[in-house]
Amino acid sequence: MVERNVDVAELVARARAGEARAVGRLISLVESDSPVLRTVAAALVPHVGRAQVVGLTGPPGVGKSTSTSALVAALRAQHLRVGVLAVDPSSPFSGGALLGDRVRMQEHATDSGVFIRSMASRGHLGGLSAAVPQALRVLDAAGCDAVIIETVGVGQAEFEIASLADTTVLLLAPGLGDGIQAAKAGILEIADVLVVNKADRDGADQLARDLRHMQSLGGHSVEENAVAAAWRVPIRKTIATTGEGVAEVVAAISDHYAWLQGSAELATRRQRRAAVEIEAIALGHVRARLARVHDSAALAAAAADVVAGRTDPYSAADTILQAG
């Protein structure tokens, strides 16, 4: 239910003042197909670009939502405003200000410095929902210092999340057999910070050693950069349930952001992110246009011309595209 006569400028002002309801309304608007979406996108322009976007990914069972909650707590301890987008590839549902089933998240539910939003990940085209980058922009404009996008690491989703993030944190844990798997899938290469969670469990040290060994073999730990010193991907150990080691992860994330800002890499990543986003929107427009063509009188007329031998299908397609 999206009203047409919404005062977008007022909503943006209220969101920037920290009003969670306004933030939620704006995200709902960018998730909708309403024309208001464009008004919102335009209204956000002067206010975006400040937030550090942190992608948090890793295999199921690694402790992602617990880690997200611990990260939020650590960031809040620094009086930073934090946004969380929990992207769930398995859920077709979206919306809601709170993740009811995430008990650990509830401790932040009443904190006015935290905005939490659950989103269905899949757009109708199968890729990451086009609304995710827009929701990011809303949280950015709302004055968040950091926005965490959390996703279940299944298939393509973690790569898509990484493409949206300034900093990608990959969570692993002992006993999941994911260390080697992750390396195989190329996922290690997109990580800016590696975290071994459940560090109190057997195998945690071994997993950290394995990761370090893989780094030394594959050269994954070093990103060459012409301008700045290379970034060495740090490996941190945490017990997210107790908060142990989380401050060090926050520090690593912060270090990475400082490195990004001091190098050309931040501009490169954001440029790439914007290009991906623009392309996705353009593709969506074109698909919508072709869908309209499908039942159009223009197509019927062009087909009739082809059948009657007045034109060929290629010229007819040109006519259709020009008319659309």
Add this chain to the structure above:
Amino acid sequence: MVERNVDVAELVARARAGEARAVGRLISLVESDSPVLRTVAAALVPHVGRAQVVGLTGPPGVGKSTSTSALVAALRAQHLRVGVLAVDPSSPFSGGALLGDRVRMQEHATDSGVFIRSMASRGHLGGLSAAVPQALRVLDAAGCDAVIIETVGVGQAEFEIASLADTTVLLLAPGLGDGIQAAKAGILEIADVLVVNKADRDGADQLARDLRHMQSLGGHSVEENAVAAAWRVPIRKTIATTGEGVAEVVAAISDHYAWLQGSAELATRRQRRAAVEIEAIALGHVRARLARVHDSAALAAAAADVVAGRTDPYSAADTILQAG
């Protein structure tokens, strides 16, 4: 290897005079991505619309290529010019005037009244190759009275073939367990003529009875039509290896064409076919354009504008699409 300076008008004239080499060249041209493709399409316009397009489909092992060869022989006995497009979903290869591995087809290889062409079925978009309808138009323009499109009945291909055909012949055979399966897949509903091949085998009569029973249950046998009498889908039995029953199938195909011509259905089907073809071409154009956008300077500039806070992604997408 497609020459640029090909004399399309002369090729079309030679094809219409029955020169197999010219027909083959034209099909190669429409299979290519060369700009000559459009010249060929335009040159065919005055000469198309005469051929009856017969789609022949059915499960593997049903005797399709034998049946096609028998149909060709029966049509040739009536001194009709016949084209055959053998579409093979499993083959990425295309071209050639003869199907070397199809012994039965070789009997027609030296017959100047028969054009036989093998085509890879899959276009790069996954659907039926866009070249198939163009090759149909070449054979039509070359003066074929009938063009048979034969495909292995796997998945979507048979429905796509049916969408191109005036008359769809579905081949079944006893012992393949396909009668019921076909009905389940909805394939019976696209058949205009049903053929039980291998009629000398056990179970052929039972299969024919089952099909008749399914028709009576499902009402598949009758296509309601406001203008003309309804078409009752005939069931014919053949032994393609000996030619037994094939004349009756040819008669049924001919009856169906007469029915199509006497009703609004021929115009409806050809209109639908042309619309599908135009849409596919338009979609191809748009995809090519978006692929060009992907690496364009315009996209890079638009992304830079978004990053710098000069515009929003939606406005940037508009700019890209207008520039493209």
